[in-house]
Amino acid sequence: MDKNTVTTLVSKLISAEETYPVRHPVLRKGRPITTCRFAGDELPDTFHVGGFLKDKLVAVASFYNANHADHNFIKAAQLRGMAVLDEYHGHGFGKQLVLSGEELVKKKEKITLWMNARVSAVGFYTNLGYHKVGPIFEIPLVGEHYVMFKKI
Numbered sequence: 351m352d353k354n355t356v357t358t359l360v361s362k363l364i365s366a367e368e369t370y371p372v373r374h375p376v377l378r379k380g381r382p383i384t385t386c387r388f389a390g391d392e393l394p395d396t397f398h399v400g401g402f403l404k405d406k407l408v409a410v411a412s413f414y415n416a417n418h419a420d421h422n423f424i425k426a427a428q429l430r431g432m433a434v435l436d437e438y439h440g441h442g443f444g445k446q447l448v449l450s451g452e453e454l455v456k457k458k459e460k461i462t463l464w465m466n467a468r469v470s471a472v473g474f475y476t477n478l479g480y481h482k483v484g485p486i487f488e489i490p491l492v493g494e495h496y497v498m499f500k501k502i
């Protein structure tokens with residue numbers, strides 16, 4: 351997609367399995383499709399947001415009801431599985447999807463949204479007003495991460 355193209359993504363709630371065509375190539379490339387299933391995906395409080403350009407799903411993000419005792423996050427939600435198809439990076443789609451997810455999380459009366467941010471994505475979340483907390487840590491097979499959070 352041309353880097354100068356500016357367009358609006360349409361965000362819709364989708365099922366966990368509907369995220370796989372984006373989760374798989376972006377977050378679990380070369381690994382079995384079963385690795386796209388995350389713990390908690392099917393819980394009633396979990397929701398998944400898809401970002402569509404016309405009918406094409408190009409971005410996904412999932413939100414889980416999850417406090418974090420180490421950092422005293424209560425009434426909190428966790429963002430996982432944030433992914434934009436490679437050829438659609440840099441058009442503001444990731445940002446649009448996180449912002450629409452934040453609005454839905456707020457409606458559930460959460461006060462904090464947090465994530466385990468890949469080191470390569472820290473700048474993306476910082477740009478959206480998230481802060482790093484605690485030391486860097488390793489998630490096996492995925493890499494180094496920081497916990498990041500925002501009061502919403």
Ligand SMILES: CC(C)(COP(=O)(O)OP(=O)(O)OC[C@H]1O[C@@H](n2cnc3c(N)ncnc32)[C@H](O)[C@@H]1OP(=O)(O)O)[C@@H](O)C(=O)NCCC(=O)NCCS
Pocket residue numbers: 376377432433434435438439440441442443444445446465466467468470471472473474477
């Ligand atoms: C990280 C990711 C979701 C960003 O999505 P994107 O659609 O390319 O990002 P956007 O175009 O919405 O970027 C929004 C802003 O963040 C900035 N930004 C985006 N990615 C960045 C990065 N990796 N580091 C620093 N800044 C970044 C952009 O420059 C833009 O800044 P602006 O608003 O000042 O113009 C996407 O690159 C991706 O899917 N990466 C691979 C998977 C991944 O790392 N997911 C996160 C796991 S924790």
